[in-house]
Amino acid sequence: MTATHDMLEQMSYLCVSVVKARDLPTMDMTGALDPYVEVKLGDLKGVTRHLEKNANPVWRQMFAFSAAHLQFDQLQIIVKHKDVLRDDLVGRVVFDVADIPRLSPNSRLAPQWYHLSDANGKRFPNRHSLGEIMLAVWLGTQADEAFMDAHALSLEGLTNTRSQVYYSPxxxxxxxxxxxxxxxxxxxxxxxxxxxxxxxxxxxxxxxxxxxxxxxxxxxxxxxxxxxxxxxxxxxxxxxxxxxxxxxxxxxxxxxxxxxxxxxxxxxxxxxxxxxxxxxxxxxxxxxxxxxxxxxxxTGYHVMDEPPEYMSDLHPALLKKLRKSAIGILKVEILGARDLAVGVENPYVVAKYGKKWVRTRTLLNTTAPQWNEQHTWDVFDVGTVITVAVFNDSHGAANDQRIGKVRVRVATLETDRMYTQYYPLVVLTPSGLKKMGQLHLAVRFTCKSWPKMLAMYGKPLLPELHHTNPISAPQMDYLRFKAMEMVASRLGRAQPPLRREVVEYMLDFDNRTYMFSLRRSKANFYRFMVLFSPIMAMWKWFDDVCKWKNPVTTILVNVVYLNLVCYPKLILPMVFLCFIMIVARNYRQRPRNLPHMDAVLSHAEIAHPDELDEEFDTFPASRPADLVRMRYDRLRCIAGRVQTVAADLALQGERLLFLPRWHDPRATTIYMMLLVMMALVLYLTPFRVVAMVIQLYFLRPPWFQSRTPSMIFNFYRRLHSNQGLML
The missing domain is CATH 2.60.40.150 (C2 domain)
Incomplete structure (x- = not known):
């Protein structure tokens, strides 16, 4: 097992712990004192809460300055009295940055008392005249436990450095x-x-x-x-x-x-x-x-609150004690981001896997944030997906802006291998595809039990009730929508809340896959073409062999075929051996990096603006009538092509289906006679002879081949179908 922060890049921070003060002087005519502390490093400033009428205040607050701001020479700890018109200086302590000690990881400096001096650095003869303050100042890293309790300081103000963890209900x-x-x-x-x-x-x-x-x-x-x-x-x-x-x-x-x-x-x-x-x-x-x-x-069902293809939890809603032990641990390092889009200055990251949500701290006024946070999840099934998304914090002024999303399927991770790479952040909008930057992640999956993990591949993804008593698809969509609403409402009531728009984006609340999209239709069509391209290539190769376009290849195919015919026991072993060779050959071409959102595959980069406007239109349509009419005519044209292809596929299938059903008595009679002849021939003729006849027919030389269609093809084209019955 690796250490807790083995994948983190160590980042230096100047930590200041303001504990308390004592014997502070009174500052107005009433003898009252409302003290607070201002921690200042150059242009950066952090302020504690003020305590009313208290000469011995206790704050116990911590601040952290990034190493990028340590070019300043002095660190000032200033105690002030909060007044109506102008805050009065009580006293201060000044540290030289060069003299601040650097501690080893997970160490913490013990606080000590410091005498307060005036604005000129002068102390009064009575050493208690300005009071004392208890402080601890040291240089550490984000891996320190103390850093998690601190507030990070930037030019824009304070932000809590502790990441937040949430759990779905x-x-x-x-x-x-x-x-x-x-x-x-x-x-x-x-x-x-x-x-x-x-x-x-x-x-x-x-x-x-x-x-x-x-x-x-x-x-x-x-x-x-x-x-x-x-x-x-x-x-x-x-x-x-x-x-x-x-x-x-x-x-x-x-x-x-x-x-x-x-x-x-x-x-x-x-x-x-x-x-x-x-x-x-x-x-x-x-x-x-x-x-x-x-x-x-x-409780035997798994309640879906995520898209079925991106589920991160597959357990039924049973008692926790009925859950099986985890098969592994998933570690995710949220390292940083780069090249963020203009206007993205306060980024933070949210990651979700299973019931556990993680929100990193918000880094202010930066387009190249470095979070360097590590989080772990228990893995119960490798067929699950972790979702990581980046947002821009609006500080409550508006909805937090979506920067992009990354999904990683656990099954694509090699065991005990660390994947460290940049993932593109893209957002599809009605105006087109926007490239929002890149997210730097490090991901590692550690297996606890290989037998359990391998056994998972033979088990159904969802609990047994989903198969024995399935829920209908429309009802499942409705229940998933309501489950997402419930999760968003419950996490929105946490302290601090996980904003509703964040939860909705993580759960694909506004998923529009059920709506027509010309862009998505094109993308799926090309996926279909890529899927069947090997079959088409194989058919073309076989056609070239039959036509003797490469005589050497055709002769070799004849030799291999005759060898298999003479030794039929080798047929199935040869088939499986070919599959083994294909898999072994592809090992060198295996993916080296994890897959990510592919704008080219999604046809998002070349989508026409009108197609995107149609995809993001409401339902029912809210565009002008003439524009909707134009899109409807375009849809009719595309649907007509799909209808033609579907009709052709149905035609070919019906010809085979109706052949033995006597829809065409003469064709069925011929078919039955051919079956009788084939049965007699196959019974009286050795298998090897039949196989050789088939070889001689399909692989005959070109001068024996006719340019007109074969008798079998002509017979098939004449078969009956329902095409002629359509109105």
């Missing part, structure tokens, strides 16, 4: 089944009961049933099931309201039940076992009105 799926009701009464006693619905509300999650059957009955039945997301510790209760439709768009409540999540009626269901239903009395003064509900906390 524990999320659970709540399953609610609304079965039936009995003895309902309408809002108007002199009128019959109208159609009734049941409304389920859990916080901001609101779902409604269809009208109960039979409509207008006092004992309606719904038999509908809903799922919502809850978090521990539970805050909002479950509210079920029965409403009567009294007009168009008008629903009047006729009964309500409020059930706390800590109620014994809400059972934890780890294995999706049958849960009994229960009758609940409705409120609103209705005598005898009840509703039949079935509720359970399905």
């Amino acid at each position: 524990k999320l659970i799926y709540l399953r609610v089944s609304v079965i039936a009701a009995q003895d309902l009464m309408g809002t108007k006693k002199d009128q019959p009961l109208g159609p009734t619905i049941a409304k389920i509300q859990m916080g901001s999650q609101i779902m409604r049933t269809r009208p109960g059957q039979p409509q207008g009955s006092a004992n309606p039945a719904w038999n509908e099931e809903f799922m919502c997301v809850v978090s521990e510790p539970f805050e909002d209760p479950l509210v079920v309201t029965v409403e009567e439709k009294v007009g168009t768009g008008r629903d009047e409540p006729i009964g309500r039940i409020i059930i706390p999540m800590a109620s014994p009626y809400v059972e934890r269901n780890d294995l999706f076992m049958p849960v009994p239903s229960k009758w609940f009395s409705l409120s609103r003064g209705m005598t005898g009105s009840k509703i039949l509900l079935r509720m359970s906390l399905d």
Whole structure:
């Protein structure tokens, strides 16, 4: 195992610990003293809190100056009295920077008392006339424990040097089944009961049933099931309201039940076992009105709050003791950044993996920040992704600006290898792709148990319930959206809060992959082409061999083919041996660096401005009608091409599908006769002879090849399909 800060670049800091003062003099006519301390190094200044009417104040505050500002000769510790018009000088202590001691890592200088002098550096005969201050001043690094409690000083002011750690709330799926009701009464006693619905509300999650059957009955039945997301510790209760439709768009409540999540009626269901239903009395003064509900906390599911392709946690919402031990440790060094865009002067980094979030300190007034922070996470599955994003701190004036995002899949990391590289930070906006700079990271994955890690590759990613009792895709999207809202709300209430826009960006809250994007469609099309390019290249090579474009290659193929025919036991071993050779050959070309956001692959650099404007448009469209019409016509044109390709693929498949189904009796008869002939030939003819005949047919010399299509191809082209039945 490596040391805690083995990958960090050591950065020097001048640390000043202001502990307390004693015997300070009074400064006004009332005899009061409101002291505070000003720590000053050249143009940099830090100020402690002021304490009212206290001649023996205790501050216990620490400040840190970066080594980049140590060109100044003197460090001044000034005690002042806070006044209405002008703060008065009480006394000061001056240190020569060259005389300040440098301590070894994780050391801390013991504070001591210093006599205060006046503005001219003069002390009075009575050594207690200006009082004394307890200080500790030394040179250290960011790896020191004391540095984590300090405030960094820059030309813009103070910022806390301690990084913050947050944890996502524990999320659970709540399953609610609304079965039936009995003895309902309408809002108007002199009128019959109208159609009734049941409304389920859990916080901001609101779902409604269809009208109960039979409509207008006092004992309606719904038999509908809903799922919502809850978090521990539970805050909002479950509210079920029965409403009567009294007009168009008008629903009047006729009964309500409020059930706390800590109620014994809400059972934890780890294995999706049958849960009994229960009758609940409705409120609103209705005598005898009840509703039949079935509720359970399905803790066997993993609650998704991230995109499925970028999940960093795959555990079910079970008790912590049921979690399996970690298979490894992921260490991430957030070293620094460079070439940040204009206007990015107060950057900080947020990293998320699993339930743990980390926010670095904010570095002020710099476009080349150096954080040099190391953080670790337990790894339970290598099929997970860590997300690291950079933001520009607006100090509450506006939303923090997005600078870019980096994702690293644990499975791409070699064990015990440190990857240190710069990752491009890019942001796609309606005006185009913006290059925001580069983030410097060092990443290392350390394996604890090789057997457990290798066994992971044979296990499903998600818990068993996702496969035995899957949640539909539309419902999963809704639940993920609500889970993200819940995480953003909970982390926004932390102290200090993790801002909502930060959480939303990390979780891809505004993910628009479900919306049409011409840029993304082009990118996916070219991905498809690259995927099938080896198959097309192989087919072209085979066609060249059949046409004897390179006689030497064709002769070699014939020799290899005849050898395999004569010794059929070598066929499968040769196939696997070829695969082994391909994998071994690709070892030298394996990726040396970790993958990152690829603007070229995403077609973001060459995207037309109108395409980006369409991609970032709202739904429904908010652009002028003529522009929407133009985009619609363009979409129709593109969809027409896709439709043509889809129709051609369906045509080829239907020909094969309908061939044995007698849609064309003559073609099916010919097909059946050919099958009978092939069965007899294959039974009476040795396999080697059949294989050689196939070879002689496909690899025959060019002077025996006809330029017209073959009989088999002509027969296939004449087969029946549904193409002629389309309107």
